Amino acid sequence: MNNTLEISNLSKDYGDFQLDNISFSLPKGYIMGLIGPNGSGKTTIIKIIMNLIMKQRGDVKIFGLDHQLNEVEVKKRIGFVYDTPNYYEHLNLNQFKNTIAPFYDQWDDAVFYNLADRFKLPLNKKLKAFSKGMAMKSSIAMALSHNADFIVMDEPTSNLDPVVRRELLDFFRELIQDENKSILFSSHITTDLEQIADYITYINEGKLVFSKTKDDVFETYAIVKGGNELLDSDTKKSFVSVRSSEYGFEALTNDVNNTRKLFGDTVIYEKASLEDIMFYTKIETENKL
Amino acid sequence: MLQLVIKDFRANWTYVLLGLAVLLTLSMSFIYTALKAPFEVDPDILIYFLIVIVSSIVFSLLFLMLEQLYNTNILFASVPISRKQFVEQRYLTTYLQFLLSLGVHFLGLQIGIYFYGAIDHSTIEPLYSPLIWLLILIVMIIINGFSMPFYFKFGLRKGVFIIGLIQCFTFIAFVYIMMSFSEIWAAFQNMIFNVIALNTFITIPFCIALSLLITWISIQTSVSIYKSKDL
Numbered sequence: 001m002n003n004t005l006e007i008s009n010l011s012k013d014y015g016d017f018q019l020d021n022i023s024f025s026l027p028k029g030y031i032m033g034l035i036g037p038n039g040s041g042k043t044t045i046i047k048i049i050m051n052l053i054m055k056q057r058g059d060v061k062i063f064g065l066d067h068q069l070n071e072v073e074v075k076k077r078i079g080f081v082y083d084t085p086n087y088y089e090h091l092n093l094n095q096f097k098n099t100i101a102p103f104y105d106q107w108d109d110a111v112f113y114n115l116a117d118r119f120k121l122p123l124n125k126k127l128k129a130f131s132k133g134m135a136m137k138s139s140i141a142m143a144l145s146h147n148a149d150f151i152v153m154d155e156p157t158s159n160l161d162p163v164v165r166r167e168l169l170d171f172f173r174e175l176i177q178d179e180n181k182s183i184l185f186s187s188h189i190t191t192d193l194e195q196i197a198d199y200i201t202y203i204n205e206g207k208l209v210f211s212k213t214k215d216d217v218f219e220t221y222a223i224v225k226g227g228n229e230l231l232d233s234d235t236k237k238s239f240v241s242v243r244s245s246e247y248g249f250e251a252l253t254n255d256v257n258n259t260r261k262l263f264g265d266t267v268i269y270e271k272a273s274l275e276d277i278m279f280y281t282k283i284e285t286e287n288k289l
Numbered sequence: 290m291l292q293l294v295i296k297d298f299r300a301n302w303t304y305v306l307l308g309l310a311v312l313l314t315l316s317m318s319f320i321y322t323a324l325k326a327p328f329e330v331d332p333d334i335l336i337y338f339l340i341v342i343v344s345s346i347v348f349s350l351l352f353l354m355l356e357q358l359y360n361t362n363i364l365f366a367s368v369p370i371s372r373k374q375f376v377e378q379r380y381l382t383t384y385l386q387f388l389l390s391l392g393v394h395f396l397g398l399q400i401g402i403y404f405y406g407a408i409d410h411s412t413i414e415p416l417y418s419p420l421i422w423l424l425i426l427i428v429m430i431i432i433n434g435f436s437m438p439f440y441f442k443f444g445l446r447k448g449v450f451i452i453g454l455i456q457c458f459t460f461i462a463f464v465y466i467m468m469s470f471s472e473i474w475a476a477f478q479n480m481i482f483n484v485i486a487l488n489t490f491i492t493i494p495f496c497i498a499l500s501l502l503i504t505w506i507s508i509q510t511s512v513s514i515y516k517s518k519d520l
Contacts, residue, residue, distance in 0.1 A: 051366070072371055086361055088355065098299065
């Protein structure tokens with residue numbers, strides 16, 4: 001069993017929002033970044049994985065086990081970090097640790113205190129007095145103190161300043177040196193994922209745009225710039241979406257080889273960032289509506 | 290599952306102590322004031338037991354309130370416990386809170402009587418009846434059995450509102466029936482009292498069995514609601 005997470009044909013209908021037939025998998029020992037604009041369905045997917053939200057169709061397997069039928073077994077091996085902390089604010093970190101630790105057979109106090117020390121977390125300060133960065137670091141320390149093999153994080157860096165974000169990304173990079181651990185990490189801060197993710201799964205408007213290795217993404221997607229005279233209805237079809245101005249066009253292609261065959265050296269090719277991919281895909285979706 | 294019960298008390302012990310102190314003061318001051326008034330069995334004892342029931346039920350909602358306040362149901366739904374265990378634990382915790390609050394009320398009663406001084410104990414005999422305290426516990430268990438599925442379905446705030454509405458309508462319907470069919474109601478009331486008076490050794494086990502049945506149905510309903518609930 002090489003996949004830590006396997007999601008197939010996952011669907012959930014909220015009426016005004018649908019998660020539509022999502023399938024992807026995360027191999028053991030890798031970091032997957034789940035990207036997408038706000039409201040695209042990232043948190044819904046994470047909540048379904050954690051069985052906080054009930055799926056309507058599809059399968060979710062974690063460590064090869066159905067996540068609902070083997071809920072307790074699976075959750076023993078998951079460390080979770082949510083975008084907003086859900087804890088008793090009147091407790092201090094030590095008391096909070098004492099509340100959570102008994103639920104895990106493999107809880108390791110030494111690991112917890114080590115992480116608290118490394119993150120410079122005060123053990124006796126009330127949680128309500130913690131800054132956002134400290135609260136997030138506390139959640140991460142909790143998630144990693146029971147020897148979890150799969151870390152699920154929903155927007156762990158979204159409210160953090162650049163210094164704390166960098167610290168955490170370095171820490172995740174260290175963590176993944178253990179090849180038994182896998183991380184699923186949702187974020188709309190794509191630069192974070194460009195730094196640490198091995199796989200990128202892109203969700204837009206509840207639909208899977210792609211799920212592939214980061215290298216594949218950067219090999220297939222590119223920003224193309226050229227003169228407007230090169231654009232016609234046929235050539236436009238080779239792009240995800242196009243922006244034109246009086247000076248020329250700028251477009252995103254998801255098949256750079258094909259685009260090269262089509263345009264040769266008459267256009268300029270630039271590496272597309274995840275942000276570019278998200279931006280142009282969003283334009284395409286909006287144009288379709 | 291015991292861990293879940295312990296975590297509620299462990300994480301919120303200051304609130305528990307505060308709540309129990311309120312219950313103690315309530316019992317103590319009510320009895321002391323009632324005895325000074327001077328004490329009348331009817332309606333003072335009835336009012337006292339109503340206070341005990343209502344305040345104990347409010348106290349039993351403490352953990353649910355804190356859970357809603359801090360959204361900790363998401364946290365505890367993410368640790369390795371099943372939703373069924375979570376629901377069963379909530380019932381168990383509530384019953385422990387009932388026992389604790391009844392114990393504290395009884396203690397408050399003793400303190401109130403002690404401060405009042407010498408008293409003819411025959412006038413306050415019903416306050417010492419284990420049977421009445423047991424019946425109060427049964428009433429609370431039955432009320433809890435009806436309320437819990439609403440809390441799991443709608444959350445505490447909406448749940449309390451809906452239960453409140455149901456209780457209001459039930460009360461109005463009850464009063465209406467009592468007033469409209471007073472003879473039939475009186476006959477029915479007499480029949481109930483006669484049955485109870487006939488043999489408490491039968492009626493009490495019957496009440497216990499009824500409360501257990503209601504609890505069992507309530508737990509099954511809550512589990513099926515909570516298992517399919519989006520958090």
